[in-house]
Amino acid sequence: MAEKNYFIDGKIEPVFIGEQIAGHSKKHSIGAHAIFLGQVRADELDGKKVEAIEYSAYEEMANKAISKIREDAFAKWPLTCLHIYHSKGVVKVGEISLFVFVSAGHRTESMEAMQQIVEDLKHNVSIWKKEIMEDASANWVE
Amino acid sequence: MHIKILFFGSIGALTGKNEMVLDGVSGTDDLKNHLFKTWPDLKNYTFRFAVNQELIEENRALKDGDVVAIMPPFAGG
Numbered sequence: 001m002a003e004k005n006y007f008i009d010g011k012i013e014p015v016f017i018g019e020q021i022a023g024h025s026k027k028h029s030i031g032a033h034a035i036f037l038g039q040v041r042a043d044e045l046d047g048k049k050v051e052a053i054e055y056s057a058y059e060e061m062a063n064k065a066i067s068k069i070r071e072d073a074f075a076k077w078p079l080t081c082l083h084i085y086h087s088k089g090v091v092k093v094g095e096i097s098l099f100v101f102v103s104a105g106h107r108t109e110s111m112e113a114m115q116q117i118v119e120d121l122k123h124n125v126s127i128w129k130k131e132i133m134e135d136a137s138a139n140w141v142e
Numbered sequence: 143m144h145i146k147i148l149f150f151g152s153i154g155a156l157t158g159k160n161e162m163v164l165d166g167v168s169g170t171d172d173l174k175n176h177l178f179k180t181w182p183d184l185k186n187y188t189f190r191f192a193v194n195q196e197l198i199e200e201n202r203a204l205k206d207g208d209v210v211a212i213m214p215p216f217a218g219g
Contacts, residue, residue, distance in 0.1 A: 038219045056150065056151065056154075058148065058150055058192070058195075058211055058213065060195060061192060061195040061211070062218075064195065086218065086219075097219070098218075098219050118219065121218050121219055122216070122217075122218050122219045123216060123218075124216065125216055125218045126150070126192070126211070126213055126216055127216055127217065127218035127219075128150055128151030128152070128214060128216070128217055129217045129218075130151075130152075130155075138155075140151055140152035140155070140214070141217045142151070142152065142188065142214050142215045142217060
């Protein structure tokens, strides 16, 4: 079976996020959605501002790692749904690059799970980011 | 014996390539020495190996067809 793909080319559109929320209205066992959005920040380095981040990944390995994060979360908390989307390629300052959507019966499990999932996404998935500065120079974030 | 090497993140920028094929490397320690000879600056980088998408901590013997990824610290999100 082909590995599920969690990557989206470029920014994650706010409209897409809204559609995902609307898509859960028929799942009546859900009482709480936790939503985490990662947005590209205009950090400053040596007097230069970040203009965008270019994400790259070892996609096959990253997709497997994200599937594992989902499985672990479902094993640990009583979740109804868990959707994860991560950008690849260039995402400009102010745009969304990570969308995690956790749905459960109650708030506590949705928020506890979210905390763990976002930590795992940051540390355990083969994704790299290069900050593209306003003068077009680059800075790898590690 | 062909070993496929994949370079990611800052290390891809250092080597100027995304992948290459090497012959005659017996294991990941041997590969590391080979890479240090080719790109001495690589000694200043923090990285880990994944062999066939599995992260490894210690030397791993390599066989024909293995894929080794050279990976700087992850930075998702």
